[in-house]
Amino acid sequence: MKKKFDIEKAYYLFLLIRRSEEKIIDLYNTDKIKSPVHLSIGQEAIAVGVSMALSADDVIFSNYRGHAHYIARESNLDKMWAELYGKSRGSSRGKGGSMHLNDWNKKFMPTSAIVSTAVPEAVGYAYALKYKNKNGIVLCYHGDGATDEGVFWESLNFASLHSLPIIFVCENNQYAIYSHQNTRALDDPIVDRANAFGVKAKKIDGLTTEDFYNATSECVNKINENPNPYLIECMTTRWRDHVGVTDPELSEQQKDSIRIAIDNDDLKNLEKKLTKDTIIKIKKRVEFEIEKAVNFAETSEFPDKPELYDNVYG
């Protein structure tokens, strides 16, 4: 059964992501964050809505633009910040960085820095769930760029062939760095193509957290009744450059879409539905948690030389 959409929680997670990434922007020119960052600013509603519809048994596969997914899953924020700083208390003891965040306590798998490369892993994990007759769903986040890769469609084919319990969440921000989807495919073919591969697909263009929550909940319920793969294409807008913290060098078309997206920022919409006291309480909590995490990173050490050789083989 679908749980009621919890606005307070959505606002908290959304704000935690937004403020964490704004903190990254503030600190980036100090060179304390020694790692490329791919910011999710503008895309947070997807991660929040999707994550709130999942349960603890579910397994998350994300990608290099993964801060929002990681935080929305309520993964360890201290370890994320220590990882951005390259410190030994980070989620990969400093050996992964922003592009390879992971938190097994939350079943958040190590992310890949190569477009579409973890998509078949997500499908393989779903095969293992079926093989072991285990509960849980695999949630696989990817971008529109991932659908340019052949391996993406190989993965969807196998997922439908074996009726696997997996939801593909396509965050379509229309851009692969600066290459618009129009230069990479005719129209927007993602939903049609997914359906052709036997993966039931739907496009969500509402931009609100609750829309993404509802769409994901619907898929979760269907999978719980009868395992099968689903794809949700979530239309969204990335406000910053592909990598780093700068603003994109805007074309007129981009300017328009970003202006519209900022006007419709769901963080503001969620805030309007809450009382002043609640907003203040959540803002304080968010600032406290980020400050604590940054401090955790600042006070952690770099890993020692022997760690270079650890975990190459096991």
Added chain:
Amino acid sequence: MDNILDNKIINYGEAIHEATFQEMANDDNVFVFGLGVDDPKGHYGTTKDLHKVYGKMRSFDTPLSEDGMTGIGIGAALAGLRPIYVHQRMDFLLLCMNQLVNMAAKIRYISSGEHSVPIVIRVAVGRSWGQGAQHSQALQSYFMHIPGIKVIAPTTPHDAKGGLIASIRDNNPVIFIEHRMLHKNAGYVPSEAYEIEFGKGRVLKEGNDITIVGVSHTVEDSLRAADLLKDVGVNAEVIDPISLSPIDYEIIRKSVMKTNKLLVVDNGWTTCGFSSEVIADIAIKCENIKCERLGFSDTPCPTTPGLEKYFYPNPSSIAITANKMCGGNIEWSPPEVTQHEIISFKGPF
């Protein structure tokens, strides 16, 4: 295991089947997949009827999709399963490189040991009867180059069984290389399940005059060459490294300290290959060792037998090179040795 009465003579392909069958019985997490693994031929018999015993979830045919299927195997390994992905030719691994190099080899490191990828990639190396440029490649060096991946290329049925079981039980991704021309070779194989150790080679023939190190099928040709060399009074030591990553350098160093001469015969191209690596180690670690190497000619593999015979090292070319290194008559030409496994092989596959 050491009781010879418990051993039986089976061939290399049967040893692989037996290893797989026993490990699937031993561990429910072990499964096999790949194009045609459950078809009537069962990948040269090595996976025959496993689906009938263990069911379709544990032995299944796949879409060709080598790139995707590799990632799917890796994903299943991340969930605690022990997949064995079977390929009919090593050439097809070029379709899987992104997954093997960027994911399988890296996930343990980038998750700081939280996750491991216990996957086995079984690959057959083709040769003879027109395999040509794209069905004969032996790309072991590609994988030896990558930290995080192990590579093993057993020569004997005994080591095929023990090596495959070790690969399945290993918590790292393993490339398991089986040469098609070894599949019919027979030898004593213990009945029960056992492992051989990664990074441990074997002296297959002792000698004092020269050390010859082969790889997979060229180990067999090196043994034949050692026989030929007896006619000119050269007593060669032949080493089978078995494991290519890690390499048992100790066994090679110990041998060359005795013989002062090293001939590496790779089943593959020499440039940036196994031979380069072994000779580099000996050059650095040992003094005054005369080194030489043989391998595939620096060309794609030609399809016609008229040229293919010049492409591979053979028992005669190995023996001639070794004899020269030992100061023997440079005019010496040994009798041609029949490579039964190659002569008797008939296609189409």
